[in-house]
Amino acid sequence: MRIEDVYVWDINARWLGISPLQLMENAGAGVARTIEERFGRNLRIAVFSGTGNNGGDGFVAARHLSFDNDVTVFLVGDEAKIRSEEARHNWEILKGLDLLKVKVLKDSSYVKALDLSNFDVIVDALLGAGTRGEPREPVRSAIEKINEYAGRAKIVSVDLPSGYPSKVRVRADFAVTFQWDKEEYKDFERVVVKIGYPRELHHLVGPGDAKFALRKGGEHKGQNGRLLIIGGSEDYFGAPYLAGKAASYLVDLVHLAMPEYPAMRISDPDLILRPFEGKNFRKEHVDSLLKLAQKVDAIVIGPGIGLNEETKEFVRAFVSRCERPLVIDADGLKAIAENPGVLEGKTFVLTPHAGEFKLLFGFKPGGDLEGKGELVREKAEEMGGVILLKGPYDIVSDGRTWKYNKTGNRGMTTGGTGDVLAGIVGALLALGNEPLRAASVGAFLNGLAGDMAKEELGENFTALEVARRIPRAVKWVEEF
Ligand SMILES: NC(=O)C1=CN([C@@H]2O[C@H](COP(=O)(O)OP(=O)(O)OC[C@H]3O[C@@H](n4cnc5c(N)ncnc54)[C@H](O)[C@@H]3O)[C@@H](O)[C@H]2O)[C@H](O)CC1
Numbered sequence: 001m002r003i004e005d006v007y008v009w010d011i012n013a014r015w016l017g018i019s020p021l022q023l024m025e026n027a028g029a030g031v032a033r034t035i036e037e038r039f040g041r042n043l044r045i046a047v048f049s050g051t052g053n054n055g056g057d058g059f060v061a062a063r064h065l066s067f068d069n070d071v072t073v074f075l076v077g078d079e080a081k082i083r084s085e086e087a088r089h090n091w092e093i094l095k096g097l098d099l100l101k102v103k104v105l106k107d108s109s110y111v112k113a114l115d116l117s118n119f120d121v122i123v124d125a126l127l128g129a130g131t132r133g134e135p136r137e138p139v140r141s142a143i144e145k146i147n148e149y150a151g152r153a154k155i156v157s158v159d160l161p162s163g164y165p166s167k168v169r170v171r172a173d174f175a176v177t178f179q180w181d182k183e184e185y186k187d188f189e190r191v192v193v194k195i196g197y198p199r200e201l202h203h204l205v206g207p208g209d210a211k212f213a214l215r216k217g218g219e220h221k222g223q224n225g226r227l228l229i230i231g232g233s234e235d236y237f238g239a240p241y242l243a244g245k246a247a248s249y250l251v252d253l254v255h256l257a258m259p260e261y262p263a264m265r266i267s268d269p270d271l272i273l274r275p276f277e278g279k280n281f282r283k284e285h286v287d288s289l290l291k292l293a294q295k296v297d298a299i300v301i302g303p304g305i306g307l308n309e310e311t312k313e314f315v316r317a318f319v320s321r322c323e324r325p326l327v328i329d330a331d332g333l334k335a336i337a338e339n340p341g342v343l344e345g346k347t348f349v350l351t352p353h354a355g356e357f358k359l360l361f362g363f364k365p366g367g368d369l370e371g372k373g374e375l376v377r378e379k380a381e382e383m384g385g386v387i388l389l390k391g392p393y394d395i396v397s398d399g400r401t402w403k404y405n406k407t408g409n410r411g412m413t414t415g416g417t418g419d420v421l422a423g424i425v426g427a428l429l430a431l432g433n434e435p436l437r438a439a440s441v442g443a444f445l446n447g448l449a450g451d452m453a454k455e456e457l458g459e460n461f462t463a464l465e466v467a468r469r470i471p472r473a474v475k476w477v478e479e480f
């Protein structure tokens with residue numbers, strides 16, 4: 001578990017209705033419980049809190065501990081700087097209690113004057129996961145003050161020793177950290193307490209994942225993505241168009257490569273049309289498409305591409321030589337099912353519905369949610385890529401873990417929503433997301449846009465109306 005994942009989980013928990021106040025209560029209660037389990041009761045306890053949520057956990061722990069112990073809380077810093085609603089709420093509770101002592105240490109001179117020799121236990125809730133850089137005053141002096149008593153009093157840190165990873169840090173006997181043992185936290189003893197996340201959070205895709213996937217810059221490539229969509233045939237032009245339209249809301253450039261016969265039917269200034277001679281894709285087109293592929297960050301292949309023998313050969317030849325991350329959808333999947341070996345060593349997302357899954361693997365996926373999740377995981381591991389199984393709950397796996405998405409509604413059984421999904425997943429890949437995140441967040445956004453369509457229009461909407469609501473779905477995620 002990484003700190004980044006904690007951020008995602010907290011947002012997804014909030015989406016499930018688990019408030020930050022509940023998490024803080026459980027965190028603080030867990031600290032208090034651990035202390036009493038180790039050291040007993042009737043203790044003299046000093047709690048040092050900072051102005052962030054780590055300090056808020058300290059306020060809660062102080063209240064729980066006060067029932068059977070003599071507790072003094074030292075707020076280190078300016079009361080007005082207690083930032084979050086939850087920390088402030090718990091601070092106000094403490095201020096209203098008469099049998100618990102509260103002292104505000106506004107600057108380092110107050111801290112330096114402290115005598116802590118009467119305390120059996122010191123709780124360090126100065127700085128937690130929100131620490132930026134070396135500890136600054138007055139927190140720094142408080143860390144040094146606490147360390148003067150190392151060996152004399154028991155020192156228990158909330159989440160991590162304040163100051164960590166800097167050298168100026170609390171010399172704690174141990175830290176009580178929350179829900180998971182974080183990989184980043186090294187060289188101090190940790191006791192993990194659970195704070196109330198349900199099992200779902202291991203697997204559920206939510207706005208936390210989506211916020212990460214839509215972040216501009218940072219870990220991403222910097223540019224806002226270029227995508228190539230390869231699809232269309234004498235029979236279909238709408239499918240690749242829908243994929244392209246959907247993607248055009250998310251990335252800077254969408255190249256739409258189609259045989260010229262269906263391409264004639266499309267005019268849309270949001271897309272760069274790349275017509276190829278004839279009615280269907282054939283092997284002769286592979287070289288020029290591979291050249292085009294070099295100009296983009298990701299590729300979607302398959303929507304409306306048809307099932308001509310020569311087209312299926314084209315799909316396999318292109319995929320086997322393509323070096324960009326790929327989304328393979330619809331008829332593209334059928335071509336691949338005949339020779340999955342072409343995926344060897346590729347980075348890809350397959351987006352089958354139950355029927356296409358059967359074509360690929362010989363059986364229809366069944367069982368309960370966990371059973372299906374495990375099944376998709378096994379198949380993804382065998383294939384060496386990501387599988388997104390579409391259904392009332394979409395299931396996504398990269399062969400290691402599996403995720404599920406529950407946005408979306410019955411109205412989305414209308415033709416073309418799968419093409420919209422393929423376009424969104426391709427766009428998220430082009431933005432630099434790893435395939436598991438691109439696929440799972442793609443399913444989430446597609447379903448969310450569909451839910452927005454349903455809210456406005458009822459259940460009789462079309463795929464284009466889902467695509468048109470992608471900007472609103474993105475805005476909702478950003479504002480959540
Ligand atoms: N899901 C969870 O794991 C939960 C964790 N909780 C606790 O929340 C903290 C993280 O809280 P946050 O408010 O983000 O940050 P901090 O309290 O660590 O610090 C922010 C605070 O400190 C100031 N600050 C930052 N760096 C420095 C510095 N170098 N020197 C001095 N001051 C600094 C900053 O200005 C802020 O005011 C996590 O550790 C858990 O303890 C939740 O309670 C439950 C959910």
Ligand SMILES: [K+]
Nearest residue numbers: 127158160162
């Ligand atoms: K701490």
